[in-house]
Amino acid sequence: MELLSGADMITHSLADQGVEYIYGYPGGAALHIYDALFRQDKVKHILVRHEQAAVHMADGYARATGKAGVVLVTSGPGATNTITGIATAFTDSIPMVVLCGQVPSTLIGEDAFQETDMMGVSRPVVKHNMAIKHPSEIPETIKKAFYIAESGRPGPVVIDIPKDMTAPNERFEYSYPKKVKLRSYSPPTRGHSGQIRKAAEMLLNAKRPVIYAGGGVIIGGGTQQLTDLVKRLNYPVTCTLMGLGAYPGTGEHSLGMLGMHGSYEANQAMHHSDLVVSIGARFDDRVTNGTDKFCPGARIVHVDIDPANISKTIKVDVPIVGPVDSVLTDLHAALDELAGTPDQEALSAWWEKIDGWRAFHGGRYDASTQDSIKPQHVIETLHKVTKGDAFVTSDVGQHQMFAAQYYKFNKPNRWINSGGLGTMGFGLPAAMGIKLTHPDEEVVCVTGEGSIQMNIQELSTCKQYDLPLKVLLLNNQALGMVKQWQDMNYESRHSHSYMDSLPDFTKLVESYGHVGMTVNKLDELESTLEKAFAMKDKLVFINVYVDPLEHVYPMQIAKGSMNDMWLNKTERT
Amino acid sequence: MRRIISVLLENEPGALSRVVGLFSQRNYNIETLTVAPTDDESLSRLTVTTTGSDKVIEQITKQLNKLIEVVKLVDLTEGSHIERELMLVKVKAVGSQRGEVSRTVDIFRGQIVDVNSTVYTVQVTGDSRKLDAFIKALPEGIVLEVVRSGVSGIARGEKVLSL
Numbered sequence: 001m002e003l004l005s006g007a008d009m010i011t012h013s014l015a016d017q018g019v020e021y022i023y024g025y026p027g028g029a030a031l032h033i034y035d036a037l038f039r040q041d042k043v044k045h046i047l048v049r050h051e052q053a054a055v056h057m058a059d060g061y062a063r064a065t066g067k068a069g070v071v072l073v074t075s076g077p078g079a080t081n082t083i084t085g086i087a088t089a090f091t092d093s094i095p096m097v098v099l100c101g102q103v104p105s106t107l108i109g110e111d112a113f114q115e116t117d118m119m120g121v122s123r124p125v126v127k128h129n130m131a132i133k134h135p136s137e138i139p140e141t142i143k144k145a146f147y148i149a150e151s152g153r154p155g156p157v158v159i160d161i162p163k164d165m166t167a168p169n170e171r172f173e174y175s176y177p178k179k180v181k182l183r184s185y186s187p188p189t190r191g192h193s194g195q196i197r198k199a200a201e202m203l204l205n206a207k208r209p210v211i212y213a214g215g216g217v218i219i220g221g222g223t224q225q226l227t228d229l230v231k232r233l234n235y236p237v238t239c240t241l242m243g244l245g246a247y248p249g250t251g252e253h254s255l256g257m258l259g260m261h262g263s264y265e266a267n268q269a270m271h272h273s274d275l276v277v278s279i280g281a282r283f284d285d286r287v288t289n290g291t292d293k294f295c296p297g298a299r300i301v302h303v304d305i306d307p308a309n310i311s312k313t314i315k316v317d318v319p320i321v322g323p324v325d326s327v328l329t330d331l332h333a334a335l336d337e338l339a340g341t342p343d344q345e346a347l348s349a350w351w352e353k354i355d356g357w358r359a360f361h362g363g364r365y366d367a368s369t370q371d372s373i374k375p376q377h378v379i380e381t382l383h384k385v386t387k388g389d390a391f392v393t394s395d396v397g398q399h400q401m402f403a404a405q406y407y408k409f410n411k412p413n414r415w416i417n418s419g420g421l422g423t424m425g426f427g428l429p430a431a432m433g434i435k436l437t438h439p440d441e442e443v444v445c446v447t448g449e450g451s452i453q454m455n456i457q458e459l460s461t462c463k464q465y466d467l468p469l470k471v472l473l474l475n476n477q478a479l480g481m482v483k484q485w486q487d488m489n490y491e492s493r494h495s496h497s498y499m500d501s502l503p504d505f506t507k508l509v510e511s512y513g514h515v516g517m518t519v520n521k522l523d524e525l526e527s528t529l530e531k532a533f534a535m536k537d538k539l540v541f542i543n544v545y546v547d548p549l550e551h552v553y554p555m556q557i558a559k560g561s562m563n564d565m566w567l568n569k570t571e572r573t
Numbered sequence: 574m575r576r577i578i579s580v581l582l583e584n585e586p587g588a589l590s591r592v593v594g595l596f597s598q599r600n601y602n603i604e605t606l607t608v609a610p611t612d613d614e615s616l617s618r619l620t621v622t623t624t625g626s627d628k629v630i631e632q633i634t635k636q637l638n639k640l641i642e643v644v645k646l647v648d649l650t651e652g653s654h655i656e657r658e659l660m661l662v663k664v665k666a667v668g669s670q671r672g673e674v675s676r677t678v679d680i681f682r683g684q685i686v687d688v689n690s691t692v693y694t695v696q697v698t699g700d701s702r703k704l705d706a707f708i709k710a711l712p713e714g715i716v717l718e719v720v721r722s723g724v725s726g727i728a729r730g731e732k733v734l735s736l
Binding site: 124128129182184185312 | 643
């Protein structure tokens with residue numbers, strides 16, 4: 001067996017785990033590990049400009065590939081700077097392993113330089129965290145971290161590594177375990193067959209069914225089974241913000257997104273349904289609106305890998321705890337066995353109703369204006385120029401909702417946003433993580449001028465590693481979503497929602513060595529985007545001045561039912 | 574409703590803080606908490622008493638189960654069980670009080686475990702209500718200090734919580 005230092009064990013373990021890229025930032029407590037990185041070439045390290053961005057890069061990679069992203073940072077501020085990124089991944093169930101340097105074990109608890117209790121600080125926002133107590137534990141701990149991060153309901157795992165655990169002169173036997181088993185952790189592998197059968201019967205007996213699909217369908221690899229289910233039953237499907245792409249957005253059964261800024265038809269259908277089948281979604285408050293008024297006539301089936309999600313906010317009738325892919329496979333088998341067909345008469349009446357809601361175009365933007373650029377139109381143009389096939393990341397705010405509503409995602413893992421935590425500054429580094437590992441794909445970050453400035457320093461990282469992604473800035477010269485809420489709820493008192501003294505973005509990105517473009521006029525929009533996306537080997541930052549008065553609609557009315565919505569500034573349901 | 578949740582936990586540093594952190598993070602209530610290693614030294618047994626609606630209790634047990642270091646848990650109040658708490662009470666004991674305290678201790682089947690000329694230290698065990706009753710039964714104004722261990726519990730009959 002090989003004798004290795006703790007630091008070399010880390011790089012060997014990562015290589016043996018099949019990790020190609022890690023994202024990080026060096027510092028005192030991590031320097032033994034950085035030296036080990038220097039002396040090998042299997043694991044490539046990407047140096048970011050701020051640790052938060054390293055975590056979002058790992059996150060973007062994880063969301064696009066389904067594999068855990070890996071981060072390496074030093075102790076103290078290096079570690080605490082990762083917290084927002086870790087919490088982002090935790091809320092959206094994204095697999096991730098974060099290696100944090102720590103002061104030597106002999107100094108822990110003595111308020112040493114760059115000492116922070118990272119185990120304590122990270123505890124509420126991780127799936128698990130572990131501290132290394134002896135260098136020989138490193139391979140098994142890393143294997144455990146990947147196993148925990150990627151299995152069950154995925155999530156981030158932090159490993160706290162005191163500097164003396166990686167000392168170059170202390171060597172121990174190294175072998176990377178093929179498998180680990182934890183007696184206290186066994187994620188579910190199959191759903192309960194009786195419950196699945198019950199769900200199948202309810203599906204066949206429903207008269208006004210809706211399938212409500214969440215991010216779990218994408219994470220759980222169940223998109224094909226979901227698509228097959230929707231098609232075999234001819235049932236409508238709506239996706240959550242996290243679930244966009246789980247069923248093709250341009251598919252005929254798609255009602256689009258549901259919830260606070262969901263489509264008129266999706267929210268109407270949910271409200272009037274007699275059966276809601278939730279798959280890999282968690283009845284988030286941004287979906288349900290007032291929980292006491294949620295889908296009053298519906299029985300509810302809930303498929304989720306996390307039993308704690310069952311009946312957490314909404315009481316469900318038939319819970320099925322298990323991985324989405326296996327549950328859906330079993331559900332298809334149960335439907336085969338029952339060999340029934342839904343009530344076709346009821347179903348066509350239901351579709352007729354839905355088509356009526358669709359035809360109403362509730363909450364859609366006014367596409368007729370020529371004197372300003374509507375942000376929704378920018379997203380539709382982006383969809384056209386990228387043929388609907390790009391990886392789209394976003395930050396948080398109006399631009400995020402416009403992108404979710406108007407870029408019809410037909411494939412899973414293409415829509416990458418901080419859905420649960422709502423982290424501004426997520427989009428650019430997430431796009432970098434994707435572009436790095438998908439160099440031949442179009443990767444575009446849709447952002448706002450508030451969000452982009454939260455991690456704009458990463459344009460420098462993009463230059464260093466030659467990441468020719470695209471940034472599409474919907475510039476409304478304000479913190480648009482905050483301003484919208486102030487317009488609607490605070491009599492337009494725009495308290496601190498304006499970004500005065502915005503930089504000249506074109507000059508700024510040029511100074512980082514990239515290409516900047518500005519769009520002021522509607523008739524320049526498409527041609528500019530065409531030009532930008534034709535520049536395959538350049539990062540192009542497109543600053544589009546959009547209508548600053550535009551709001552995101554529909555918008556659910558707080559505490560109401562699913563279908564209580566503002567449709568525009570003056571009309572509501 | 575009051576519940577007694579008994580947890581087998583990996584006996585590792587930080588495991589307890591995860592349990593306690595979960596309760597504060599999710600706004601659950603802890604009334605008492607006891608924790609000690611078991612006969613298997615790799616495991617700790619933790620008992621927590623809490624109150625909440627059925628929905629909250631269901632969430633507490635599910636969220637506890639999600640903690641990687643939680644091996645198994647049981648809500649003892651779901652079945653018949655034995656609940657015990659130990660209490661040490663220091664009371665003023667002078668003159669006629671000495672006899673009265675001593676009789677009360679006998680009635681509650683407690684023991685006087687330390688004595689000097691002015692003070693008795695009494696040990697009482699039982700369920701929490703019995704300990705409350707003992708304090709109430711003492712003459713007013715003589716209690717100097719009360720220490721309670723918090724509740725431990727075990728299921729009746731053959732049911733066991735083990736690996």
